[in-house]
Amino acid sequence: MSPRPKKNRVPIPAHVAAEVLFLADRTCCVCRDRNRPVQIHHIDDDPGNNLVQNLSVLCLECHRETQISGGFDRKLDAAQVTLYRDDWLRVVADARATSGSLRDEDRTVGVEVELATSLAEIYRDQEDWVGLALHYWSIGNDDLAARYTSKAIEAGVSVQTKVLLCTRIAGCANLVTTAEIEEALTDTSDWTSRARRLRDLGRTAEAVSEYISGIQRRLNDGNVFTAAYYLKELSESSLIAELFKIALAESVAEDDLWWQQRAMQELGWTEQRRNLLLQNAERIRAEGATHFLRELAWAESDEQAYVKARMDEARSRAALRVTRETTGKHD
Ligand SMILES: [Zn+2]
Incomplete structure (x- = not known):
């Protein structure tokens, strides 16, 4: 990679800005006052370096403290901002994890934040809009999940995938027709996805019935792990x-x-x-x-x-x- 030219302002790409604001919960990482308007700050003072690792969310007052040069006030320097930023992202991710929007409680929160960013980059590079929509849904970012759902549908997806996205992601229900939902439910030979679609559609009794007959079928086939897996999914869902x-x-x-x-x-x-x-x-x-x-x-x-x-x-x-x-x- 060639060195970046210093002080050459390149606007922060919208998806990077969205990511940075989301990870910081739109809150200044230094004072953490949720009522203050915020902006995105380049930690190394290079406005062309738009890597997520170089960006932090600061309120205007805390941002001013990064600009102080000389005098008696101690400047809020890059190392300090990075420490505040990393600590704040951990707090936000932790709060989200305990409220149930982040998965896999075994992973450390630091890894989780880094991973969320890297996974999004992989999906984006491969123009996998379905992957990106589900990724944002899994970390609780409904706005971005909805945006990439629309993008996936524009690019063309199977009726099953369309129904999956539109029934699961908030604000996308109007993108799918009743006929498409019925088609997806009759088309699928996979009973578990049918059970999940019915669950997402709020068709409770049908969903439970579908889960149970599927679990029974797996037990009859001697597939004990899969039976236990879906039994657990059913019992942990809100269906009961x-x-x-x-x-x-x-x-x-x-x-x-x-x-x-x-x-x-x-x-x-x-x-x-x-x-x-x-x-x-x-x-x-x-x-x-x-x-x-x-x-x-x-x-x-x-x-x-x-x-x-x-x-x-x-x-x-x-x-x-x-x-x-x-x-x-x-x-
Ligand atoms: Zn602040």
């Missing part, structure tokens, strides 16, 4: 919670109080469940079912009533068992 939400909506429509509060219990919506039970206390007492009285006692934090309900329940269960066994002997 979505099923409980559907059940909740159905029990609301049927005015079935017991199953409403059960669905809330499974969803972990403790406060909503407590409120529902308290609001319906009279109705529950009037019906007098022991299992329902037990839940009401829990909501009212009434220990005595709770113990009584549990004992009543045990008595009626025991009575039921005795009846069954006695009638059994007479048969």
Whole structure:
């Protein structure tokens, strides 16, 4: 590589600027005040050196401190800016990783940031717009993911890929037609991608059904790893919670109080469940079912009533068992 001419201003390419701003979460790496307007600073003072490693996000005030020459003020020099920058990028990446937008928790955050940049460069060099769109989606950058989705579609992609991108990436749903979605779902011979598409489309019951039949097929074929992999994917997805939400909506429509509060219990919506039970206390007492009285006692934090309900329940269960066994002997 030939040496870069000094002080020759070359505008920072838009995708590089976007990357740098994203990695720093549009925040000055020195003062970290999120309310200050920011600009991109060339660490080595060479405006022609637009490598990501040479760029940092600074607010105008902190930027001014890099320009001080002489006097009593200590200049914010390149080495310091680099230290602040690297530390801040780690903080941002860490926050994103714990909020679930970065994958593979085993990798160190420093490697993750570097890797995100290098992977984007590889996809860009190869004009792999689908790879680039999915890459930005995986690191939580919806704007760039949407931009490269449009670019991929313009360049031409299969209907399966188009549906994959448009159902997964925020703001792209309008780029695909219902007919294309149906075509992709019937066309694919791969049940797992069908399960995932249905999941992304919010077709919960169909998606779960597709996962389960696929998992069963893999088990029957002796493909234990793949079965376990998709079983894990299913159990870690929001699909199970979505099923409980559907059940909740159905029990609301049927005015079935017991199953409403059960669905809330499974969803972990403790406060909503407590409120529902308290609001319906009279109705529950009037019906007098022991299992329902037990839940009401829990909501009212009434220990005595709770113990009584549990004992009543045990008595009626025991009575039921005795009846069954006695009638059994007479048969
Ligand atoms: Zn600042």
